[in-house]
Amino acid sequence: MMKGRGRPSIRFSLLASIVGLLSGSLFLLADQDEPLRPQFHFSPARNFMNDPNGLAFFGGEYHLFYQHNPEGDRWGHMSWGHAVSRDLLHWRHLDVALREENGIMIFSGSALVDREDASGLCGGRPCLVAVYTGFTPERQTQNIAWSRDRGRTFTKYAGNPVLDFGLKDFRDPKVFWHAETKRFVMLAVLPDEHKVRFFGSRDLKRWETLSDFGPAGATGGVWECPDLFPLPAEGEPGVTRYVLDVDLNPGGVAGGSGGQYFVGTFDGARFTNDNPATTTLWADYGKDFYASLSFSDLPPEDGRRIWMGWMGNWLYANEEPTSPWRGLQSVPRALALRRLPEGLRLVQSPVAELASLRVKTDPTLVSRSAPLPGSADIELEAVRGAWSEAGLRLSNGTGEEVVVGVAQEPLRVFVDRRRSRATAFHDEYPGRHEGPLRWRGDRVTLRVLFDRSSLEVFANDGETVVSERVYPTRPLDRLEILGAGQAVPEPARLHELRSVWR
Ligand code: DQQ
Numbered sequence: 001m002m003k004g005r006g007r008p009s010i011r012f013s014l015l016a017s018i019v020g021l022l023s024g025s026l027f028l029l030a031d032q033d034e035p036l037r038p039q040f041h042f043s044p045a046r047n048f049m050n051d052p053n054g055l056a057f058f059g060g061e062y063h064l065f066y067q068h069n070p071e072g073d074r075w076g077h078m079s080w081g082h083a084v085s086r087d088l089l090h091w092r093h094l095d096v097a098l099r100e101e102n103g104i105m106i107f108s109g110s111a112l113v114d115r116e117d118a119s120g121l122c123g124g125r126p127c128l129v130a131v132y133t134g135f136t137p138e139r140q141t142q143n144i145a146w147s148r149d150r151g152r153t154f155t156k157y158a159g160n161p162v163l164d165f166g167l168k169d170f171r172d173p174k175v176f177w178h179a180e181t182k183r184f185v186m187l188a189v190l191p192d193e194h195k196v197r198f199f200g201s202r203d204l205k206r207w208e209t210l211s212d213f214g215p216a217g218a219t220g221g222v223w224e225c226p227d228l229f230p231l232p233a234e235g236e237p238g239v240t241r242y243v244l245d246v247d248l249n250p251g252g253v254a255g256g257s258g259g260q261y262f263v264g265t266f267d268g269a270r271f272t273n274d275n276p277a278t279t280t281l282w283a284d285y286g287k288d289f290y291a292s293l294s295f296s297d298l299p300p301e302d303g304r305r306i307w308m309g310w311m312g313n314w315l316y317a318n319e320e321p322t323s324p325w326r327g328l329q330s331v332p333r334a335l336a337l338r339r340l341p342e343g344l345r346l347v348q349s350p351v352a353e354l355a356s357l358r359v360k361t362d363p364t365l366v367s368r369s370a371p372l373p374g375s376a377d378i379e380l381e382a383v384r385g386a387w388s389e390a391g392l393r394l395s396n397g398t399g400e401e402v403v404v405g406v407a408q409e410p411l412r413v414f415v416d417r418r419r420s421r422a423t424a425f426h427d428e429y430p431g432r433h434e435g436p437l438r439w440r441g442d443r444v445t446l447r448v449l450f451d452r453s454s455l456e457v458f459a460n461d462g463e464t465v466v467s468e469r470v471y472p473t474r475p476l477d478r479l480e481i482l483g484a485g486q487a488v489p490e491p492a493r494l495h496e497l498r499s500v501w502r
Pocket residue numbers: 050051067078107108109133171172224225291
């Protein structure tokens with residue numbers, strides 16, 4: 001019986017691999033079903049992954065490139081892994097797009113569509129151009145590579161590097177087309193100087209220096225992985241501001257790696273901060289959200305700005321207790337600016353496409369406790385009252401538990417993962433991480449995405465986000481509402497989500 005079942009699946013895998021090879025893209029048919037493997041998030045089939053790179057939409061596909069070690073499950077031999085999706089949820093693994101070569105590693109960067117073949121590298125048709133940092137221990141330079149076959153293969157430009165100041169630290173180029181000044185703009189960081197440097201180019205090959213931004217905000221570690229994009233203010237027609245996103249390691253709000261952003265204006269050459277340089281704005285208050293990058297070239301009719309971040313932290317990224325892979329990307333998040341009492345602030349919400357993974361139309365209503373599926377989207381509200389903590393306890397009957405909730409005085413949203421894993425794997429991992437929150441009337445809302453070893457908490461429709469990995473030794477399969485009936489008067493709504501890997 002067992003034998004009979006095994007054979008067709010082996011045959012099917014073989015056939016699928018051949019089809020994959022023939023179509024010019026080697027994709028792996030992995031089950032991706034290990035106990036800690038998230039089921040609606042992207043993770044590599046095997047080996048190490050960190051930052052998202054080159055996020056772009058081209059030829060009907062979302063492209064996700066990522067920092068990848070094709071040879072091992074720790075950081076090293078950095079290359080760009082590659083996957084594509086048609087819905088931002090189901091990803092198909094493709095072959096490594098850009099490999100370490102001649103002792104030069106491929107560090108983080110971006111990709112964009114060269115629509116008019118301004119680079120002359122596209123053969124007269126729109127093509128995908130990747131812009132990345134070439135790394136050697138002595139030098140970091142910016143480089144380009146082009147693909148005329150929808151990202152399946154890339155050719156490194158013969159004239160690389162396109163930017164080289166002989167600097168040891170100069171990296172993470174983000175490039176976009178700036179229509180008003182009719183040129184490409186690149187931003188890259190001078191990490192130790194806490195500066196973002198802007199460059200302009202008409203052909204992606206020759207770049208002139210435009211301006212510097214920084215130091216400002218948080219400077220407790222090196223600056224990495226910048227991004228810049230315009231965002232409309234919710235409910236304020238005609239009001240748009242630029243968001244400059246800069247990651248910081250260490251010195252993040254929860255310790256180690258973390259993401260901050262600035263709100264301001266950009267005239268095509270210079271970014272001007274709306275806030276004093278002493279203001280620090282955090283993109284996420286959890287310990288596992290870093291190097292976020294937004295998609296380039298989304299269709300104008302889509303109208304969204306969407307980013308993903310690496311759910312990891314350099315304090316323990318190489319020790320995460322998962323196998324045969326390490327590293328996770330966050331759920332794609334749609335971004336907006338919302339006017340809060342303190343000013344315009346970034347808000348994030350999981351892309352609407354996520355709802356298509358709901359197993360049933362109606363949510364399970366959880367009044368006190370319920371079984372917890374491995375992948376779930378949970379919504380609840382807490383009301384002001386005489387209580388100190390309310391929210392959700394996720395547990396597995398072994399004493400391992402994670403608490404996600406709201407605490408009063410001061411009002412905070414938190415994830416407490418101190419008791420989430422019986423066997424220690426790193427001193428920096430256990431902890432309780434929290435972000436500020438405000439009452440909206442007498443209520444706060446929580447939306448919690450749980451995915452086996454991942455938690456993303458969106459409070460008040462994304463005004464405060466807390467992203468954390470958890471590594472229970474047995475699946476967290478029980479859910480309890482803390483403060484049920486009083487602090488949380490209505491049942492929580494739980495949507496079970498189906499796997500994107502099967
Ligand atoms: N990771 C890359 C660098 C970047 C850092 C190397 C951020 O390009 O600065 O893997 O996580």
